[in-house]
């Protein structure tokens with residue numbers, strides 16, 4: 001039986017590789033800084049001309065005190081300009097060089113007749129896409145919610161037909177669990193799910209490999225939200241690092257309660273919540289960019 005250590009190891013490998021998009025960010029940052037530098041140089045030359053011009057001005061020569069005042073005001077102008085330049089430099093380096101982190105949000109065991117819609121509303125408000133691993137028996141009861149999830153641009157994964165632990169099933173039964181759910185999802189969305197998540201994360205690698213062409217997606221952060229309070233879930237989720245896959249559940253009131261707080265935290269801390277396929281796309285782009 002496979003626990004998901006190898007999957008976590010793969011993700012950590014991506015976490016340790018440095019940002020690929022940072023290349024473009026750095027380039028942009030340097031270009032803007034160069035423009036600022038050039039702008040300052042032009043203004044500096046202009047200031048020098050202004051000083052020379054006023055030095056030659058007979059009126060000023062007659063009044064040395066006025067000249068001194070003029071020089072000091074020019075010096076203050078220089079000081080203000082370079083202070084502004086430093087502030088802009090610091091702001092730009094903070095914005096352009098900061099790495100954007102990506103984590104995948106996953107919601108299991110849905111659709112839930114009440115909380116799935118609440119989750120969708122919150123995700124919409126924060127403009128976030130997530131992955132919903134749906135169970136066939138729930139899909140049969142609430143097909144309209146599956147449609148809603150799909151139409152809002154979220155991703156749907158297969159979480160078996162009736163949420164049975166695969167390690168207790170025969171190969172034939174596992175196949176049936178996966179295929180039956182695939183058909184239900186495909187009937188509603190017109191699309192076969194790419195990903196499969198075994199209930200409880202437990203399965204025999206060898207048998208599953210032969211039974212499904214889906215990619216098996218587990219998680220790196222289990223919020224254990226069914227058993228925990230909203231603040232405990234929050235504490236777990238904020239440990240997330242770039243590349244993490246966070247496991248939550250569709251029918252848990254405390255998850256719905258804490259979700260806006262989590263998404264606000266992500267926003268403030270330069271973490272973007274995405275679906276599993278978005279995360280995989282970003283990781284492969286990073287991989288190819290860093291291996292240039």
Ligand SMILES: [Zn+2]
Pocket residue numbers: 108109159163199200
């Ligand atoms: Zn489950």
